[in-house]
Amino acid sequence: MEMKPAGQYIYSDIELDREEGQVIADLKAKSLEPIPDPDQWLEEELQQNILLTTVDALINWGRRSSLWPAICFPACCAFELIAANGPRFDLSRFGMEIMRASPRQADLMITAGTLTWKMAPNVRRIYHQMAEPKWVIAMGACAISGGIFASAEYAVVPGYNRIIPVDVYVPGCPPRPEALIYGIQMLQKKIARRKNIDMRKMLER
Amino acid sequence: MTVALSGKEVAGKIEEKFPGSVVESGPDNLVVKVDSLLDIARFLKEADGLEFNYLNFVTAVDYYDHFAVAYRLSSLKHNHSLTVKARCYDRENPALPSVTGLWQGADFQEREIYDLFGIRFEGHPNLKRIFLWEGFEGHPLRKDFI
Amino acid sequence: MAVRTEPFVLNMGPVHPSTHGVFRMRVTLDGEVVVDIEPVFGYLHRGIEKLAEQRTYAGIIPLTDRLDYISSMNNNFAYCLAVEKLAGIKVPERAEYIRVIISELQRIAALLIAVGAFLNDCGAFFTPFLYMFRERERIVDLFEMVSGQRLTYNYLRAGGVSQDLPEEFLPALRKFMDMMPRFMDEYDRLLQQNEILIARAKGVGILPAEQAINCSISGPVLRASGVKWDIRKDDPYSIYDRFDFDVPTQPAGDCYDRYRQRVEEMRQSLRIIEQAMKQIPSGPVRAEVPHLIHPPVGEAYGRIECPKGELGFYLVSDNSIAPYRCHIRPPSLINLTALRDMVRGWKVADLIIIFGSIDITVGEIDR
Ligand code: SF4
Numbered sequence: 001m002e003m004k005p006a007g008q009y010i011y012s013d014i015e016l017d018r019e020e021g022q023v024i025a026d027l028k029a030k031s032l033e034p035i036p037d038p039d040q041w042l043e044e045e046l047q048q049n050i051l052l053t054t055v056d057a058l059i060n061w062g063r064r065s066s067l068w069p070a071i072c073f074p075a076c077c078a079f080e081l082i083a084a085n086g087p088r089f090d091l092s093r094f095g096m097e098i099m100r101a102s103p104r105q106a107d108l109m110i111t112a113g114t115l116t117w118k119m120a121p122n123v124r125r126i127y128h129q130m131a132e133p134k135w136v137i138a139m140g141a142c143a144i145s146g147g148i149f150a151s152a153e154y155a156v157v158p159g160y161n162r163i164i165p166v167d168v169y170v171p172g173c174p175p176r177p178e179a180l181i182y183g184i185q186m187l188q189k190k191i192a193r194r195k196n197i198d199m200r201k202m203l204e205r
Numbered sequence: 206m207t208v209a210l211s212g213k214e215v216a217g218k219i220e221e222k223f224p225g226s227v228v229e230s231g232p233d234n235l236v237v238k239v240d241s242l243l244d245i246a247r248f249l250k251e252a253d254g255l256e257f258n259y260l261n262f263v264t265a266v267d268y269y270d271h272f273a274v275a276y277r278l279s280s281l282k283h284n285h286s287l288t289v290k291a292r293c294y295d296r297e298n299p300a301l302p303s304v305t306g307l308w309q310g311a312d313f314q315e316r317e318i319y320d321l322f323g324i325r326f327e328g329h330p331n332l333k334r335i336f337l338w339e340g341f342e343g344h345p346l347r348k349d350f351i
Numbered sequence: 352m353a354v355r356t357e358p359f360v361l362n363m364g365p366v367h368p369s370t371h372g373v374f375r376m377r378v379t380l381d382g383e384v385v386v387d388i389e390p391v392f393g394y395l396h397r398g399i400e401k402l403a404e405q406r407t408y409a410g411i412i413p414l415t416d417r418l419d420y421i422s423s424m425n426n427n428f429a430y431c432l433a434v435e436k437l438a439g440i441k442v443p444e445r446a447e448y449i450r451v452i453i454s455e456l457q458r459i460a461a462l463l464i465a466v467g468a469f470l471n472d473c474g475a476f477f478t479p480f481l482y483m484f485r486e487r488e489r490i491v492d493l494f495e496m497v498s499g500q501r502l503t504y505n506y507l508r509a510g511g512v513s514q515d516l517p518e519e520f521l522p523a524l525r526k527f528m529d530m531m532p533r534f535m536d537e538y539d540r541l542l543q544q545n546e547i548l549i550a551r552a553k554g555v556g557i558l559p560a561e562q563a564i565n566c567s568i569s570g571p572v573l574r575a576s577g578v579k580w581d582i583r584k585d586d587p588y589s590i591y592d593r594f595d596f597d598v599p600t601q602p603a604g605d606c607y608d609r610y611r612q613r614v615e616e617m618r619q620s621l622r623i624i625e626q627a628m629k630q631i632p633s634g635p636v637r638a639e640v641p642h643l644i645h646p647p648v649g650e651a652y653g654r655i656e657c658p659k660g661e662l663g664f665y666l667v668s669d670n671s672i673a674p675y676r677c678h679i680r681p682p683s684l685i686n687l688t689a690l691r692d693m694v695r696g697w698k699v700a701d702l703i704i705i706f707g708s709i710d711i712t713v714g715e716i717d718r
Binding site: 014017018020021022024025117118154155 | 333334336337338339340341343345350
């Protein structure tokens with residue numbers, strides 16, 4: 001096939017770019033408010049004092065002990081995430097050494113880096129592609145609020161919780177690997193308290 | 206050591222070839238007329254003793270009444286450098302000739318200027334937004350962008 | 352006879368394990384052969400140049416950290432050079448030496464990652480990367496000693512560095528310097544004659560010198576194509592003219608050469624650090640620079656040889672406390688200009704290698 005001169009691509013479809021732009025603009029218009037933490041009910045339900053069933057405990061143990069993160073490496077924080085994976089900090093101690101390139105095999109998303117509006121639809125799609133149950137850790141100041149780049153509103157999303165629900169926030173710019181590991185442990189605690197089987201509903205039935 | 210060529214000297218050489226095309230020349234830069242930019246660029250690239258074969262960068266600066274587009278050229282052969290500028294006074298529809306035909310390295314940078322300043326580069330093969338998405342309104346690096 | 356097919360368009364990225372971040376390519380394929388690619392940028396455009404116009408000169412340094420986040424110190428360095436040029440600030444002797452040491456250490460760290468990621472793309476999944484990270488951690492430790500941070504150091508200042516080296520830095524550096532050549536030999540033993548690496552990378556993705564220059568390529572990619580051009584030698588900034596080091600080049604300009612080039616450059620960096628450690632004088636580490644710098648009206652371009660190529664800052668001042676315009680010359684973006692010509696005619700698997708051998712950081716491409 002003939003090679004076109006510099007810059008003239010065989011396939012460079014402005015229509016597709018326009019479509020992408022439309023998706024971005026729609027998402028931007030839609031996500032004005034942060035999405036609340038999906039598990040906020042946790043505390044309150046626990047107060048109603050329904051003991052976790054043994055089955056629950058077992059399921060939660062299984063889930064929390066091998067969290068597999070999906071890759072979502074937009075920016076600088078990714079290097080601390082890789083360092084946490086690396087030889088010194090060794091994330092595999094927590095059963096999560098495997099970074100899954102395919103979101104369908106993952107159940108945790110560590111959002112390491114700044115999110116821009118152009119990237120937002122892609123991240124949301126990755127999130128939706130992950131199988132339930134799934135969790136999100138927002139790593140770094142950018143992931144929490146836009147961080148140092150928050151004032152470039154035209155391009156930067158002020159926090160991942162505008163587009164996906166976030167479970168644990170790990171502050172820092174970038175957070176040290178220890179901080180990330182602490183955040184993961186917090187998530188594990190959270191999972192441990194999760195109620196999978198609703199006794200009341202079962203009794204009603 | 207890279208020698209910064211004196212803009213005055215180079216301006217003299219250019220004036221010889223293309224009279225009246227240099228607007229202004231300083232110790233390390235020179236401002237040329239927009240219509241003769243492409244000819245001058247070709248001259249700078251090919252003339253003996255100059256041979257600016259390497260384009261370090263292209264960028265634009267917004268001065269409210271005009272955009273100054275700066276080309277920093279250097280020659281890996283003679284190890285000297287020069288900044289050439291062109292001014293665009295039209296704010297609604299600024300346009301310049303593209304230098305991608307001479308230095309391919311300008312490809313993405315001209316697209317970047319188009320995206321962030323809204324300056325069109327005539328003759329660029331694929332001029333569309335590079336960093337922001339299609340449909341984005343405004344050009345962020347302009348000084349009056351809100 | 353080769354079987355031909357309809358052109359097929361494959362979207363690669365922005366989230367893909369081998370695109371080093373959020374980079375996207377639209378690849379047009381004929382069967383398995385790449386006939387065209389169109390890179391799509393902007394998934395990490397954070398408006399650094401815009402933000403820089405609202406900040407003071409000192410306040411921009413943290414932003415530069417986040418450009419090419421695996422070589423933060425070098426970004427600081429280039430920016431500080433530009434400010435010093437603009438405002439006419441003189442840097443004390445000791446600070447110059449500290450800068451050189453730090454900058455070369457950073458170069459080694461960044462090249463380690465570049466080599467590791469390249470081998471990763473070649474199919475040695477994660478093992479070499481972890482080896483390289485082991486050494487990088489040692490360098491990061493040294494940086495943590497001087498700046499207190501692991502990734503975004505914010506250590507250099509216009510007119511020097513933010514604080515003097517701690518007492519235990521030089522002994523620790525000595526230890527690292529004694530160790531590093533051993534590791535390098537280890538890599539060489541593992542990789543230099545490696546059948547698989549040679550089969551996959553030799554002769555793949557050739558970039559001729561002529562074209563490299565026309566495309567404004569810089570850094571190891573340019574030198575791997577046989578062009579002897581290193582800003583440290585050809586336009587010495589800081590005090591690089593005092594050190595004795597070579598500019599290695601490679602003959603062929605293929606992926607293997609680019610890999611070799613990076614390894615050679617690490618060795619040269621070690622040589623520079625060795626000399627700088629011996630010569631480092633004592634004295635102040637920071638010139639008397641006011642907190643708010645008001646450079647005179649004008650413009651300056653400060654550039655350094657960063658691990659990816661020529662990193663430059665073009666600053667325009669209007670005599671206020673913030674630059675009127677701060678343009679960054681991103682080596683990663685410009686080095687990608689030639690990618691399209693390099694990958695044409697190769698298979699998809701080679702595309703990954705060629706792309707990996709250019710070594711980009713998306714933070715710097717999109718800024
Ligand atoms: S929080 Fe800091 S280190 Fe992390 S992505 Fe944002 S700027 Fe980079």
